[in-house]
Amino acid sequence: MKTPSKILITGGAGFIGSHLVESLLAKGNEVICIDNFLTGKKENIEEFLGRKNFRLFKYDIIQPLKKEIRQKIHGITRLYHLASPASPPQYKKYAIETLLVNSIGTYNMLEVAKEERAKFLLASTSEVYGNPLVHPQKEGYFGNVNPIGVRSCYDEGKRFAESITMNYHRKYQVDTRIIRIFNTYGPKMDREDGRVIANFINQALRDIPLTMHGDGTQTRSFCYVSDMVDGLSRAMESKGANSEVINLGYPKEYTISEIGKIIVDLTKSSSEIKRYPPQEDDPERRKPDITKAKKLLGWDPSVSLTIGLSHTINYFRSL
Ligand code: UDP
Numbered sequence: 001m002k003t004p005s006k007i008l009i010t011g012g013a014g015f016i017g018s019h020l021v022e023s024l025l026a027k028g029n030e031v032i033c034i035d036n037f038l039t040g041k042k043e044n045i046e047e048f049l050g051r052k053n054f055r056l057f058k059y060d061i062i063q064p065l066k067k068e069i070r071q072k073i074h075g076i077t078r079l080y081h082l083a084s085p086a087s088p089p090q091y092k093k094y095a096i097e098t099l100l101v102n103s104i105g106t107y108n109m110l111e112v113a114k115e116e117r118a119k120f121l122l123a124s125t126s127e128v129y130g131n132p133l134v135h136p137q138k139e140g141y142f143g144n145v146n147p148i149g150v151r152s153c154y155d156e157g158k159r160f161a162e163s164i165t166m167n168y169h170r171k172y173q174v175d176t177r178i179i180r181i182f183n184t185y186g187p188k189m190d191r192e193d194g195r196v197i198a199n200f201i202n203q204a205l206r207d208i209p210l211t212m213h214g215d216g217t218q219t220r221s222f223c224y225v226s227d228m229v230d231g232l233s234r235a236m237e238s239k240g241a242n243s244e245v246i247n248l249g250y251p252k253e254y255t256i257s258e259i260g261k262i263i264v265d266l267t268k269s270s271s272e273i274k275r276y277p278p279q280e281d282d283p284e285r286r287k288p289d290i291t292k293a294k295k296l297l298g299w300d301p302s303v304s305l306t307i308g309l310s311h312t313i314n315y316f317r318s319l
Pocket residue numbers: 087088089183194195196197199200211212213214218220256279282283
């Protein structure tokens with residue numbers, strides 16, 4: 001971004017959101033964060049609170065923005081819409097909230113982007129591919145989602161969000177980009193949010209058994225948060241991204257049992273890996289095809305799993 005902008009981030013107190021806030025502030029932008037703290041945490045953004053180019057509003061965007069906030073955000077040129085629970089235990093717990101923030105919340109934010117003529121970025125998810133029958137997943141794959149399953153609040157919520165975003169682009173020419181975020185990890189992950197990297201590291205650091213669901217042959221690809229944030233801002237700034245749907249994720253696949261072993265090694269833990277029942281509708285394989293992001297954005301994630309995990313382990317150790 002050449003000149004500083006006024007930018008709105010929903011979900012800015014979340015894990016990825018708070019790293020994005022940090023990066024946009026460091027580039028000299030004025031950043032306004034809206035978060036209802038359902039799953040986001042004030043600690044994630046506390047360090048920015050005193051800065052004159054940062055503002056925080058505690059607000060639930062399933063309500064249209066109240067006048068005071070609407071006035072304060074006037075003049076934004078970019079809107080990053082990240083607000084949503086994103087870890088499986090949390091979106092299962094807050095299923096209705098997840099559906100509403102992704103449907104009504106996205107509608108409310110698209111209205112703001114339309115009125116302000118701001119560029120709009122939707123943080124979508126690899127979950128729109130469900131339990132994929134095509135591997136690796138390319139953006140053109142329509143997915144294999146159980147519409148009534150326990151994960152559907154998130155999967156279908158995001159699929160609705162993608163649809164309404166595309167329709168605001170078609171009908172009102174809002175400058176949109178939909179980013180399908182694959183598994184991401186790093187410092188500021190919520191220790192309690194139940195995702196595999198946070199769980200395994202914290203279990204390993206306490207030398208208690210690692211809770212592996214199923215036989216551990218299911219796969220994921222893990223992207224370090226600084227690479228993800230770089231991809232998100234490239235997607236916002238790139239002219240060619242208008243109206244596009246783009247995968248962002250690390251293109252190397254690991255089984256969950258491999259992840260357990262790597263974390264035990266890196267933490268020098270005495271933990272064993274213990275099997276628990278598989279989770280319902282748990283996708284068996286997941287790996288992004290990032291050809292499009294490479295070509296369109298010049299994006300190529302550079303932080304290896306070992307380096308990224310070491311930073312994350314140090315972070316959890318320091319808590
Ligand atoms: N998982 C696990 N133990 C845990 C947490 C997760 O074995 O303590 C597995 C989970 O069943 C899934 C994978 O790790 O197969 C990734 O789960 P996560 O909740 O991190 O995110 P997802 O990719 O499912 O959204």
